[in-house]
Amino acid sequence: MAQAEFSQSNSQSDYLQQIRASVARRELISKLFGVLGLLVISIATLILIALVAQLFVQGIPRLNWKFFTSFPSSDFNEAGILSAWVGSLLVMLTTMVIAVPLGVAAGIYLEEYAPKNWLAALIEINVTNLAGVPSIVYGLLALGLFSTVLNLGESILTAGLTLALLILPIVIVTTREALRAIPSSLREAAYALGASRWQMIWDHILPYSSGSILTGIIIGLSRAIGETAPLITIGALTYIAFLPPSPIQSQFPFISFEWLTAPFTVLPIQMFNWVSRPQPEFQVNAAAAGVVLILLTLTLNAFAIYLRYRLRKGVKW
Amino acid sequence: MVDTRVVNSSVMERKAEVKNLDFYYGSAKALKSVSMVVWDRRVTALIGPSGCGKTTLLRCFNRMHDLYPGNRYDGEILLDGVNILEKQIDPIEVRMRVSMVFQRPNPFPKSIYENVAYGLRVQGITEKSLLDEKVEKALQGAALWNEAKDRLKEPAYNLSGGQQQRLCIARAIATEPNIVLFDEPTSALDPIATSSIEELMNELKEQVTILIVTHSMQQAARVSDYTAFMYLGEMVEFNETNLLFNKPADQKTQDYVSGRFG
Ligand SMILES: Nc1ncnc2c1ncn2[C@@H]1O[C@H](COP(=O)(O)OP(=O)(O)O)[C@@H](O)[C@H]1O
Ligand SMILES: [Mg+2]
Numbered sequence: 001m002a003q004a005e006f007s008q009s010n011s012q013s014d015y016l017q018q019i020r021a022s023v024a025r026r027e028l029i030s031k032l033f034g035v036l037g038l039l040v041i042s043i044a045t046l047i048l049i050a051l052v053a054q055l056f057v058q059g060i061p062r063l064n065w066k067f068f069t070s071f072p073s074s075d076f077n078e079a080g081i082l083s084a085w086v087g088s089l090l091v092m093l094t095t096m097v098i099a100v101p102l103g104v105a106a107g108i109y110l111e112e113y114a115p116k117n118w119l120a121a122l123i124e125i126n127v128t129n130l131a132g133v134p135s136i137v138y139g140l141l142a143l144g145l146f147s148t149v150l151n152l153g154e155s156i157l158t159a160g161l162t163l164a165l166l167i168l169p170i171v172i173v174t175t176r177e178a179l180r181a182i183p184s185s186l187r188e189a190a191y192a193l194g195a196s197r198w199q200m201i202w203d204h205i206l207p208y209s210s211g212s213i214l215t216g217i218i219i220g221l222s223r224a225i226g227e228t229a230p231l232i233t234i235g236a237l238t239y240i241a242f243l244p245p246s247p248i249q250s251q252f253p254f255i256s257f258e259w260l261t262a263p264f265t266v267l268p269i270q271m272f273n274w275v276s277r278p279q280p281e282f283q284v285n286a287a288a289a290g291v292v293l294i295l296l297t298l299t300l301n302a303f304a305i306y307l308r309y310r311l312r313k314g315v316k317w
Numbered sequence: 318m319v320d321t322r323v324v325n326s327s328v329m330e331r332k333a334e335v336k337n338l339d340f341y342y343g344s345a346k347a348l349k350s351v352s353m354v355v356w357d358r359r360v361t362a363l364i365g366p367s368g369c370g371k372t373t374l375l376r377c378f379n380r381m382h383d384l385y386p387g388n389r390y391d392g393e394i395l396l397d398g399v400n401i402l403e404k405q406i407d408p409i410e411v412r413m414r415v416s417m418v419f420q421r422p423n424p425f426p427k428s429i430y431e432n433v434a435y436g437l438r439v440q441g442i443t444e445k446s447l448l449d450e451k452v453e454k455a456l457q458g459a460a461l462w463n464e465a466k467d468r469l470k471e472p473a474y475n476l477s478g479g480q481q482q483r484l485c486i487a488r489a490i491a492t493e494p495n496i497v498l499f500d501e502p503t504s505a506l507d508p509i510a511t512s513s514i515e516e517l518m519n520e521l522k523e524q525v526t527i528l529i530v531t532h533s534m535q536q537a538a539r540v541s542d543y544t545a546f547m548y549l550g551e552m553v554e555f556n557e558t559n560l561l562f563n564k565p566a567d568q569k570t571q572d573y574v575s576g577r578f579g
């Protein structure tokens with residue numbers, strides 16, 4: 001009897017040891033993977049930091065008021081990014097005004113109105129795939145469609161339309177995802193009070209998902225702001241020493257849309273132009289323009305994070 | 318002891334009547350020739366085992382099924398004599414007269430005030446003083462006014478679960494509907510919140526007709542005047558609550574109310 005008990009406890013401690021060995025082995029593998037992951041991500045981050053740091057070290061000394069208020073020039077000390085940042089700003093504004101209503105409306109239609117049939121599935125696949133089309137292809141399309149067929153020329157409007165097309169899939173997809181995330185219990189609550197579909201969307205679903213939709217819009221815009229290829233394709237200038245006509249006029253009707261038809265350049269093109277010059281001083285200018293571009297993108301992203309935080313704080317379910 | 322029911326029954330009116338109602342989710346038939354009466358300003362309970370079609374029947378009364386494709390009604394629900402299942406009748410119109418309280422509290426992520434005011438706004442009321450008045454009346458009706466009157470601007474999510482459900486009741490009664498539908502309104506609540514909602518129902522029935530789905534026979538016995546027992550999509554028995562529980566006519570009802578299945 002006592003012996004039986006002994007052998008039983010013995011086999012039990014054997015068993016325990018087996019378990020411990022197995023746990024230790026699996027934990028080791030887990031730890032190894034953790035270390036490997038950390039290593040990979042550190043290398044990636046370090047490279048990125050090094051690149052950005054080099055850009056900042058090179059570019060920041062060049063950043064002063066004059067740099068922002070001067071046109072490009074063959075004299076690197078005189079050269080600035082005035083036409084480039086004004087161009088970027090106006091092109092972004094145009095892009096936003098076109099892409100946001102179109103993209104959000106398309107997202108709402110596809111998610112809330114479109115019947116769920118093969119046509120909707122086809123559109124869905126197309127929209128998702130459009131997000132992955134290389135941007136230069138959009139440039140070619142725009143060159144043919146907007147510049148030539150619609151005769152809009154090499155203007156800010158053409159650029160805005162092109163970039164709007166480029167970010168439209170991003171806006172549509174994030175809008176749909178944001179709408180889909182609203183639980184059906186809230187939709188039913190609105191309908192049960194006699195809301196129409198539009199009232200349900202406008203009074204509830206849209207406000208509750210606005211944080212996520214805005215985030216998508218800003219991610220789209222921060223992609224558009226760095227685009228070079230499609231704008232070069234549609235004929236953006238690489239050297240321009242004048243500004244588009246001001247949107248604000250001193251005479252009635254005080255606002256003007258003439259700037260939409262003006263030629264333009266944007267920051268990444270200006271940067272590209274300077275990088276391709278042989279003089280090392282122009283490399284410094286390029287770095288400075290790069291710093292401005294990076295800061296702009298970071299600001300946009302920070303703004304997106306802030307908005308998401310603010311708008312989601314009161315909204316949970 | 319005076320049975321008030323008998324006294325009242327002389328003036329009792331039919332608020333709604335279900336006649337031979339079939340309902341299909343696509344090709345699946347969930348309700349089979351259901352008929353029943355909903356008496357004006359009484360509480361009618363729907364009981365039966367899970368999956369027997371209580372929720373399905375309830376959601377016919379406000380045409381909630383119209384929101385999803387493939388659903389089909391066959392038969393009639395007369396509300397004040399008019400068949401609300403008729404194709405020409407806009408479900409929105411029906412929902413403005415028949416409101417609903419759901420299984421889980423589902424307030425909008427808006428302020429307490431806006432939650433209650435929403436149904437009124439949908440109906441086109443914009444005048445601030447009228448909104449204020451109706452919001453207060455609804456919150457009082459839902460026994461939430463004292464707790465909420467100083468925090469009307471606060472988000473509804475700051476309320477406890479039981480308070481949220483009472484807010485949903487206030488939202489549902491603010492528009493002074495003909496019928497309020499309750500789908501297991503206390504299944505997500507603790508016993509104290511449950512009993513406060515049951516008490517509330519007793520007060521509400523002075524003003525409004527109530528149809529409640531419940532999985533708890535005790536709850537049906539406590540709150541309802543009439544009870545319908547459903548089984549596998551059919552209406553097995555419909556009667557005054559104490560008759561249905563004490564003298565069930567059908568063997569299945571007998572088995573269910575005595576706890577032999579379900
Ligand atoms: N949206 C739906 N689509 C298809 N079948 C459903 C749907 N909702 C419920 N059903 C089915 O209809 C029957 C009745 O369901 P329900 O009315 O929810 O029952 P109860 O509320 O009595 O528990 C069940 O068999 C259920 O599976
Ligand atoms: Mg149910």
